[in-house]
Amino acid sequence: MNGLECKIRQGLLQDVRPMRLPAGIGGDAAGIVDEVGDGVTDVQAGDAVFGSGQETYAEHAVLTSWAPKPSTVSFEEAAGFATPFETALRVLDDAGVRGGHTVLVNGASGGVGSAALQFAVDRGATVIGIASPSNQDYLVSLGAVPTIYGPGLVDRVRALAPNGIDAAVDVAGSGVIAELVELTGNPARVVSIADFSATEHGARVSTGFGRDKTHALREGACLAAAGRLTLPVTQTFPLAQAGAAQAASATGHVRGRIIVTMP
Numbered sequence: 001m002n003g004l005e006c007k008i009r010q011g012l013l014q015d016v017r018p019m020r021l022p023a024g025i026g027g028d029a030a031g032i033v034d035e036v037g038d039g040v041t042d043v044q045a046g047d048a049v050f051g052s053g054q055e056t057y058a059e060h061a062v063l064t065s066w067a068p069k070p071s072t073v074s075f076e077e078a079a080g081f082a083t084p085f086e087t088a089l090r091v092l093d094d095a096g097v098r099g100g101h102t103v104l105v106n107g108a109s110g111g112v113g114s115a116a117l118q119f120a121v122d123r124g125a126t127v128i129g130i131a132s133p134s135n136q137d138y139l140v141s142l143g144a145v146p147t148i149y150g151p152g153l154v155d156r157v158r159a160l161a162p163n164g165i166d167a168a169v170d171v172a173g174s175g176v177i178a179e180l181v182e183l184t185g186n187p188a189r190v191v192s193i194a195d196f197s198a199t200e201h202g203a204r205v206s207t208g209f210g211r212d213k214t215h216a217l218r219e220g221a222c223l224a225a226a227g228r229l230t231l232p233v234t235q236t237f238p239l240a241q242a243g244a245a246q247a248a249s250a251t252g253h254v255r256g257r258i259i260v261t262m263p
């Protein structure tokens with residue numbers, strides 16, 4: 001379950017992701033392949049995969065991007081991989097994050113944030129993660145230097161990174177683009193996935209609709225298989241309670257991932 005899906009259900013993304021009712025929902029899944037389409041040669045019936053498609057809150061779904069599920073990762077955890085992997089790698093690339101950089105991730109404890117943090121650490125960056133007080137230890141467990149959101153953010157980050165911030169990624173969309181630009185000193189090094197006012201500050205908004213995710217899924221699966229990346233499942237809901245799962249997601253305070261499980 002992705003933060004994005006509540007917005008789609010509420011009709012807030014009709015311009016970019018139109019939905020005609022009746023319709024299913026859901027973008028990510030993990031499971032066993034039943035059938036493959038014409039020209040698909042890299043998986044076969046019986047293989048365990050994870051990936052992205054449409055209407056995936058379902059017992060059967062068609063994936064349009066996929067990768068083999070690492071054998072060391074549960075189906076529940078792998079079901080939450082696809083969107084965070086693709087989004088996190090895209091936004092890090094857009095912000096030019098590389099080894100030796102000091103990177104700020106706003107909203108580091110959710111699905112995309114947890115992935116972005118760990119991919120950046122794996123690239124050799126120092127990551128400062130922003131989350132609520134209750135998630136500070138969690139951020140440390142993923143390899144970040146933690147700080148809290150709220151008033152005084154710029155001063156707190158400067159105290160943690162006296163040599164400056166090379167790039168900032170806004171996952172939460174919590175209205176801090178001006179602060180991120182101030183901290184990086186360069187709007188071109190600030191990228192948001194959730195704050196469409198970012199462009200007013202000279203920063204960029206990154207969207208991934210329609211992109212092929214295969215490369216990102218394979219890169220993330222390699223890290224997960226090697227034990228260098230995890231997206232912990234903090235809540236599960238059976239399919240019949242998908243509405244309750246969306247309500248939990250809509251609080252905006254998900255740690256790791258919420259997963260909808262099949263009977």
Ligand SMILES: NC(=O)c1ccc[n+]([C@@H]2O[C@H](COP(=O)([O-])OP(=O)(O)OC[C@H]3O[C@@H](n4cnc5c(N)ncnc54)[C@H](OP(=O)(O)O)[C@@H]3O)[C@@H](O)[C@H]2O)c1
Nearest residue numbers: 003004107109110111112131132149172174193194208253
């Ligand atoms: N453009 C794209 O390509 C794209 C792709 C995927 C998702 N998105 C968007 O990205 C956003 C995040 O998605 P997600 O699935 O990662 O969401 P999520 O798993 O629900 O995580 C939301 C996170 O935001 C944090 N948060 C809440 N208030 C905050 C604040 N004031 N400052 C900083 N962090 C705050 C929460 O941390 P605490 O619990 O610690 O407060 C939580 O960990 C959603 O708005 C989604 O629509 C965009």
